[in-house]
Amino acid sequence: MKFKFSSFEVDDGMLHSAAVITAATFSCLMSGFVLQNIWRKYIVRQRIKRRREESKLSIQKMGDYLMQHGLSVDKRNIILDMPMAELQRKLQNGSLKALDVLRAYQSKAIEVTKDLNCVVEPIWEAEEQAIACDFMTGKKSPLHGIPVSLKENYHVQGYDSTGGMAKFIDCPQPDDNVIVKTLKEQGAIPFMRTNLPQTMMVYESSNPIYGETRNPHDPKRGPGGSSSGEGCLIGAGGSVLGFGTDIGGSLRIPAHMCGVCCLKPTVGRISTEGTHEVHKGATLVPGATGPLSRDVDGLVLAMKSLLVSHMFELDRSVPPIPFRPEIYEDHRPLRIGYFHDIGYMPSVPACERGVREVREILEKNGHTLIEFKVPRVDKALELFAQCVFGDGCKTFTDALKYDVVDPSFKLTYFLIHQAPEWLKRVAGFFYRTVGHDPIPKKVLVAAAGIKSVSKWWGVVEDLQAYRKKFEMEMRANKLDAIISPGFAYAAIPLGKAFLTVGAVAYTNLYNVINYPAGSLPVTKVTEEDEKLLENYPTKTLYAKNIKKLSKGSVGLPINVQFVAPPYQEELVLRLMKEVETSIKLGERHS
């Protein structure tokens, strides 16, 4: 057969050859594409392996070095037992040397990371800084000689900030970030970098580069995240002060699960410049930077030292509001709202008791406590997802292209980030019908992305309206502050966070409204709490999973959150200090 086109004729043979050429070209392209993918993935795996080995080697080298230059066990333990105020005083009056303090914490950090894997690498320049501190004469800065640990996503000159993603290996930072510069200027000694989960948008603790961090109170359980290494290292006694980030609870969840204090400031109160976050452009609910510490004095010292002209000069977007002692030291009785149940899944009995006990302490101290109902938690969760996943999670999937996805992140990554919208809707239908829970659908649809600028502006208006509504509820009750559970439950087994992820409502609420929130350890799970867990209501799938995964948690730490309106960090710290003091006094008398 012949086909006649305008200027030439094509016979069967020619058609056949064209088809063969097309098929050959197509298969060449396809195999090229597949081979390129295989090659890229191979390169990524090699890069991950190399970085993991470098990290292990650096930790081992530090261990070997300390064997020769370390302190005696007794001297080390005396230093490690000191609360922040005593440590600071002794460094200031010269009765402790910065180098000894550094060695004590280096050796404890290296010791605990062997089992808990919380340290990513030591900061080798610390020693030189400690020696310089000890040679210094004249007036000492407030953080003189205090070793501080940093979440891996804090930019430190010469080190990568990977966020657990292979793409960012071998990208050493040209400079320290604003917080690190200010800390150094105030005399602090950054000495360890700590682990985090891949992308940081999950409250697990594992990534393919540095592996999995475990809970210092029960290594089979997770330390929470994403400031996992910080929570773990401080909880295990290997650091006295650390810094992390928090967009949905990343400071507060590990603080709660590891039994340490933290403060998530209002975004804007201290600099957030120079931290690695995948979706820096999602500014409606941005990540906060903040301190974690063994005690409230550590948080106060950190805030006082950061809120200084040095930081205001380095980052002019930060309003120059120094630490206000008149608010922190005030004794005026306050009206404080409280809740145990956010209106989605209830908190477990131990967390509920934590709030109840803090309520009693505060009432005894003369404050008025009023039950508070959180307005529309479903809306807060939907807004959170719209604001952080509004690009349909493209930034996340681009960042992880060719990467190895960590097993602890696979389900989250697939369902929230990668799945097409129709599949998200099907999954949402499953949660609603089988799980008796309409909220995941809203979140998943939000994570499919905002489709137009006018819809985006609608989200902005909704967010403003929600923030106003929350403010009006507080005003209606004349509330100065709020206390609420540190999280919905204590630490659960490693790798299971996705099965209970709705619980993030307990922390990300305060990111959505941008209120400062501190977290304070107040109690531990008791046998009685464990018995009461039997009656925990299990209406939704998440609640069922919480009940199941919370079993066997006797002895684990429980925190309470302290919250105040924007820019009232000093008020949050005042309440935390008041409760911490009352608990310590109670312990002394019992």
Ligand SMILES: CCCCCCCC/C=C\CCCCCCCC(N)=O
């Ligand atoms: C499968 C859908 C579940 C939806 C229900 C719960 C809503 C949770 C929304 C987003 C999950 C992201 C978890 C963020 C953890 C953030 C920790 C952090 N970086 O501060």
